[in-house]
Amino acid sequence: MERLLLNLKVEKVRVMRMATAVVSDSGERETYLNAGYGIKSWLLTVDHKRIALLYLMSITFFFFIGGFFALLIRLELLTPSGDLVQSDTYNKLFTMHGQVMVFFFLIPAVPAVLGNFLIPLMIGAKDLAFPRINLLSWYLYIVGGILMVYTILNGGVDTGWTFYTPLSTEFLKTNVVSAVVGIFFAGFSSIFTGLNFIVTIHRMRAPGMTWNRLPLFVWAHYATSIIQVLGTPVLAISLVLVGLERLLHLGIFNPSLGGDPLLFQHLFWFYSHPAVYIMILPGMGIISEIVCCFSRKRIFGYTAMTLALLGIAVIGFLVWAHHMFVAGISVYAALIFSLLSYFVAVPSAIKVFNWTATMYKGSITYQTPMLYAFGFIGLFTIGGLTGLFLASLGVDVHVHDTYFIIAHFHYIMVGGMVMAYLGGMHFWWPKISGRMYPEGWGKLAALIVFIGFNLTFFPQFILGYMGMPRRYHSYPPEFQILNVLSTAGATILAVGYLLPMVYFMWSMRYGKPAPANPWNAAGLEWETHSPPPTFNFDEQPVVTWEAYNYDDMGEVPEREESPVAH
Amino acid sequence: MFGHLPFWPESASTNAGNVDALYIFLLLVSGIMTVLIFTVLTAFAVRFRRRKGQRAEQIEGSHHLEITWSIIPFCVMLVFYIWGAVIFFQERTPPRDATEVYTVAKQWMWKFEHEGGQREINELHVPAGRDVKMIMTSQDVIHSFFVPAFRIKQDVVPGRYTTLWFHATKPGTYHLFCSQYCGTEHSGMIGWVVVMEPSEYEAWMSGAGGNQPLAVTGQKLFSELGCVTCHRSDTQGRGPDLAGVFGKPVLLADGRTVTVDENYVRESILEPGAKVVQGFKPVMPTFQGQVSDEQLNALVDYVKSLAAPPSGRPANTNGAAAPQP
Numbered sequence: 003m004e005r006l007l008l009n010l011k012v013e014k015v016r017v018m019r020m021a022t023a024v025v026s027d028s029g030e031r032e033t034y035l036n037a038g039y040g041i042k043s044w045l046l047t048v049d050h051k052r053i054a055l056l057y058l059m060s061i062t063f064f065f066f067i068g069g070f071f072a073l074l075i076r077l078e079l080l081t082p083s084g085d086l087v088q089s090d091t092y093n094k095l096f097t098m099h100g101q102v103m104v105f106f107f108l109i110p111a112v113p114a115v116l117g118n119f120l121i122p123l124m125i126g127a128k129d130l131a132f133p134r135i136n137l138l139s140w141y142l143y144i145v146g147g148i149l150m151v152y153t154i155l156n157g158g159v160d161t162g163w164t165f166y167t168p169l170s171t172e173f174l175k176t177n178v179v180s181a182v183v184g185i186f187f188a189g190f191s192s193i194f195t196g197l198n199f200i201v202t203i204h205r206m207r208a209p210g211m212t213w214n215r216l217p218l219f220v221w222a223h224y225a226t227s228i229i230q231v232l233g234t235p236v237l238a239i240s241l242v243l244v245g246l247e248r249l250l251h252l253g254i255f256n257p258s259l260g261g262d263p264l265l266f267q268h269l270f271w272f273y274s275h276p277a278v279y280i281m282i283l284p285g286m287g288i289i290s291e292i293v294c295c296f297s298r299k300r301i302f303g304y305t306a307m308t309l310a311l312l313g314i315a316v317i318g319f320l321v322w323a324h325h326m327f328v329a330g331i332s333v334y335a336a337l338i339f340s341l342l343s344y345f346v347a348v349p350s351a352i353k354v355f356n357w358t359a360t361m362y363k364g365s366i367t368y369q370t371p372m373l374y375a376f377g378f379i380g381l382f383t384i385g386g387l388t389g390l391f392l393a394s395l396g397v398d399v400h401v402h403d404t405y406f407i408i409a410h411f412h413y414i415m416v417g418g419m420v421m422a423y424l425g426g427m428h429f430w431w432p433k434i435s436g437r438m439y440p441e442g443w444g445k446l447a448a449l450i451v452f453i454g455f456n457l458t459f460f461p462q463f464i465l466g467y468m469g470m471p472r473r474y475h476s477y478p479p480e481f482q483i484l485n486v487l488s489t490a491g492a493t494i495l496a497v498g499y500l501l502p503m504v505y506f507m508w509s510m511r512y513g514k515p516a517p518a519n520p521w522n523a524a525g526l527e528w529e530t531h532s533p534p535p536t537f538n539f540d541e542q543p544v545v546t547w548e549a550y551n552y553d554d555m556g557e558v559p560e561r562e563e564s565p566v567a568h
Numbered sequence: 569m570f571g572h573l574p575f576w577p578e579s580a581s582t583n584a585g586n587v588d589a590l591y592i593f594l595l596l597v598s599g600i601m602t603v604l605i606f607t608v609l610t611a612f613a614v615r616f617r618r619r620k621g622q623r624a625e626q627i628e629g630s631h632h633l634e635i636t637w638s639i640i641p642f643c644v645m646l647v648f649y650i651w652g653a654v655i656f657f658q659e660r661t662p663p664r665d666a667t668e669v670y671t672v673a674k675q676w677m678w679k680f681e682h683e684g685g686q687r688e689i690n691e692l693h694v695p696a697g698r699d700v701k702m703i704m705t706s707q708d709v710i711h712s713f714f715v716p717a718f719r720i721k722q723d724v725v726p727g728r729y730t731t732l733w734f735h736a737t738k739p740g741t742y743h744l745f746c747s748q749y750c751g752t753e754h755s756g757m758i759g760w761v762v763v764m765e766p767s768e769y770e771a772w773m774s775g776a777g778g779n780q781p782l783a784v785t786g787q788k789l790f791s792e793l794g795c796v797t798c799h800r801s802d803t804q805g806r807g808p809d810l811a812g813v814f815g816k817p818v819l820l821a822d823g824r825t826v827t828v829d830e831n832y833v834r835e836s837i838l839e840p841g842a843k844v845v846q847g848f849k850p851v852m853p854t855f856q857g858q859v860s861d862e863q864l865n866a867l868v869d870y871v872k873s874l875a876a877p878p879s880g881r882p883a884n885t886n887g888a889a890a891p892q893p
Binding site for chain 1: 613
């Protein structure tokens, strides 16, 4: 009875707040978008929402550069002989595809765009804790990005995204130093973003927004930020050491100078394995929000889900040497790192099972974000299960450095993370732009991405077990059929990625104006206007309910078919 | 076993069958898991789609369920772990009397030298039905020795030896790939492993023109480089007597104990001060830059040949050698 009364009260407060939103929507309401129009109002902004848009444009730019390299790679691999580009060019293509996608798209994508935009809104804050540091993060990213573009235009770099020594420090003649410095800057951008999020989540929560009322999206970013702050400095120092050995011939990694080449691999993977979780944890946060909204359900096992996020972040630091089972580490080290790798699989499994259980007895609808969530859960399952193959020493020795690995991590990074990113972009696009995207096109694009993705990467599992090594410019003819399938898939995938960009831009001008809460979703971000005003809320929100209180929310509103504004 | 399936790699070693069996098991278990999750997802998506007048039923969660679907998968994963670990342990434990092949990788070729002194480039002849151990190092960057038909792989690292072994079962010609990215012609660093019937193999070996066994080359180098002046078979030398030490533990000046293996011999030639045997002074000069990787291999093989007592000199362990544990 008491709970019912409380619910009624909450409902009343919320109705009142919605009412003010509707009234002011009719006038010339000031939003973060129309708060200033000059170039200065964007480049010197400290508004987390505008900085998120700056990031959105930058990472989209790099996504299409990285994607372009990927298409050239796939075109080259259409035939066994290396006939489209020369070997050095091919080596540069896969190197720059990896570096651009990992450091300039995947790592910043969800945190710096959606996290930046949404965390203050979700916790009921006016901005991040350090708005100027937030802007600095973007500028550091841009400095890194400019260096990366310089690297590309100046003839590229061909170290592989992993920079293995002594190849990178001694033997290659390409732009290693500018690439390393560029990634160094991007790394510091990532550190500052993480720092900002941690402080914000600790200090800026609205009254009543206790830790166990935080949306999982916020928890996911909290876990991610810990990795960014603790892991990225190790990457920074290893890249500095690569630069130093290259320029000054200090003997750090090169055995002919007295260095240890495996030391580099330990340092690199100490960051770059947890970096996998920097990429995937925010995606898990998105999927939790979407699954709850479109099932009209609270999350199944909130506590387990938060512990799983933190567990992945912590255990993720202890498994790095599973990238080195055949590198020449001791048998006993390999045995321990193999076992630890299985520990990190448990929290990942909990997440998949709990998302599925969340749908049980729900009231499910299939808008575009939910389609991406389905895609994510399916592809993440396959990516995760094939991770178990790789953690198993006997099988890893055979499939390590083959296309099996390529397929596995693309299932996590592209099938998981990019799916989640696109799902999140559709879910929050009405909030970000104030416009609805065309639902029919959205569903079509989601379907194309799903089909294209599987056609591209599933054959690579088979190629890998057959023994096709990665980073091969030419290959024996018995591998051709599967490579042709993969290339065909990649072209379909490209269409699937171009479509959303086109209709998102279209919708900014022609899309129907979005109401404050188009999905009838729970969460503070939906209680302010779409798009939000500069300081996010008209009045300080006070939270008296738990996350995902879909019992109070009703259904996802039905919409008429025409997406165009009248 | 599955070699006749399309898109399945040939299997031509004892290890290949072991790895295939585990791989099939993993495929089965994860296949079942995938089907299960996809079925439940689909079932929920259909069964609980929105219907008029029906609201979602809020469920807090269930620790019992969560513990169940953590513990059961983890137990299954432990099976993956143990099975994989057993195979790996076998892969990494070369049998004692394996035929040894010294390998030097460089951008972008494989150089092999057999114990009989026969040399090959990008082609490796090995007998079927016998254990073969590869002792590998790189002259420049990291490479990786990968034979898909044997399901084995090992990075070849500059500045040290790494080893692997296999027991080929089926005569034939199999791909040898470099699987660690090593620069421009990485994808051209492909060779062949030719597995032959033992009799053919012997015939091939005798016709392959090895000038002299590797250990003999090593012995000559041993005197040419002056090693023999200090590493003498009496106890008067300034360095430890090397007879019989290979494969045995030695006590170092700093109190540690190391086993004399290929890497220790190599390190002691290139960096003599790193691990000095107890009772000796660090007076040996480095041979870094004076001996090639091939010459190092010969020296290592020579020291190794001193280990076998029947091969002439008695295994004379003086005060330098550690007491047996």
